[in-house]
Amino acid sequence: MKHILSVAALLICWSLPSFAQTSLTDPEVASVAVAANQIDIEYAGIAKKKSKNTEILNFAETMTKDHNAVIAQASDLVKKLNVTPKDNAVSQKLNNDAEQTRKMLNAKSGSEFDKAYIDNEVAYHKAVIDAVKNLLIPETENQQLKDLLTGILPALDTHLQHAEMVQKKIK
Amino acid sequence: MIVIKSMQFQPAELIIHKGDTVTWINNDFTDHDITEVKSKAWHSSILKPGKKYSRVMYIATDYYCSIHVVMKGKLKVN
Numbered sequence: 031m032k033h034i035l036s037v038a039a040l041l042i043c044w045s046l047p048s049f050a051q052t053s054l055t056d057p058e059v060a061s062v063a064v065a066a067n068q069i070d071i072e073y074a075g076i077a078k079k080k081s082k083n084t085e086i087l088n089f090a091e092t093m094t095k096d097h098n099a100v101i102a103q104a105s106d107l108v109k110k111l112n113v114t115p116k117d118n119a120v121s122q123k124l125n126n127d128a129e130q131t132r133k134m135l136n137a138k139s140g141s142e143f144d145k146a147y148i149d150n151e152v153a154y155h156k157a158v159i160d161a162v163k164n165l166l167i168p169e170t171e172n173q174q175l176k177d178l179l180t181g182i183l184p185a186l187d188t189h190l191q192h193a194e195m196v197q198k199k200i201k
Numbered sequence: 202m203i204v205i206k207s208m209q210f211q212p213a214e215l216i217i218h219k220g221d222t223v224t225w226i227n228n229d230f231t232d233h234d235i236t237e238v239k240s241k242a243w244h245s246s247i248l249k250p251g252k253k254y255s256r257v258m259y260i261a262t263d264y265y266c267s268i269h270v271v272m273k274g275k276l277k278v279n
Contacts, residue, residue: 092268099231184207185231191271 054118054169060108061115062124062166063179066158067097067104069128073150076135083144085196089151093189100182107178120165141200148197155190162186202226203274205233205248205266210274217258219278224255233272238263 054062070093077090108115131150138146162179170176204211206228217223227233227248235254236244244267245254258276266272 088270095268096231103230181207181230184209188208188269188271192269195271 054120054165055116056170056172056175057113057116058118058120059166059170059175059179060104060113061117061121062161063104064101064115065121065124066161067100069124070151070154070158071097071101072128072132073135073147073154076132077143077147080135080139080143081147083141083200085199086144086147089148089192089196092192093151096185096189100185103178103182107174111172111174113172113175144200148193148200151193152190152197155186155193159183159186159190205229208269208272210264210266210272213273214275214277216277216279219259220257222255222257223276224253226253227251232268233266234268235264235274236267238265238273 074090074093074097077086078094081087081090135143135146135150162183167176167179170179203215203223203225205225208229210225215223225235225245225248227250230250232247232249234245234247235256243256245256247268248254258278261278262276264274264276
């Protein structure tokens with residue numbers, strides 16, 4: 031069953047009301063999942079280049095490892111299922127927003143960068159958890175893909191708690 | 202045996218006898234470790250998925266994963 035209202039809620043959250051009637055196929059869900067993980071790896075890459083804060087660097091390293099592990103799991107599954115991830119309005123919107131965020135992060139330095147990075151990580155993980163729970167899982171028809179998405183939620187929750195802990199220390 | 206799964210130590214709290222060997226197994230999709238909280242007196246190496254770590258325990262200990270610092274566990278000695 032497609033959850034058009036959930037997609038609308040997600041896209042309003044990500045400020046793209048023009049795609050409010052979008053629904054996703056399994057190849058499109060896979061594309062969104064990979065994009066969401068890849069984006070956080072790229073944010074972590076910026077942090078590892080720009081920050082000198084140990085808490086930020088440790089968090090960024092964990093994001094790199096964990097999100098790469100999720101992508102590896104997803105890649106193995108889509109190969110097994112013979113599914114090719116398909117670019118779509120949601121993954122395009124994610125990538126466009128991420129480009130703006132990368133520009134914002136790259137324009138900052140020092141403690142201003144650290145704060146911007148970890149604030150974004152808190153907001154990003156909240157948005158991704160919401161999207162996985164309320165968009166990607168309900169939209170997915172294949173049970174193995176649904177199980178994979180369900181399985182990554184504890185990691186996303188742990189990342190959010192970790193990010194919030196670092197955020198308190200940075201402030 | 203303490204299983205690491207879904208970003209948790211399961212069980213998160215375990216009662217052991219003095220001198221018991223405690224084994225952790227990483228059944229999660231990503232790396233973890235086991236690190237003593239109070240003074241970092243001991244820690245495992247990085248446990249890849251599927252790997253185990255064992256340690257003989259004589260005292261009650263709080264431990265955590267230093268990669269995912271919000272993951273915590275507790276050993277109590279009976």
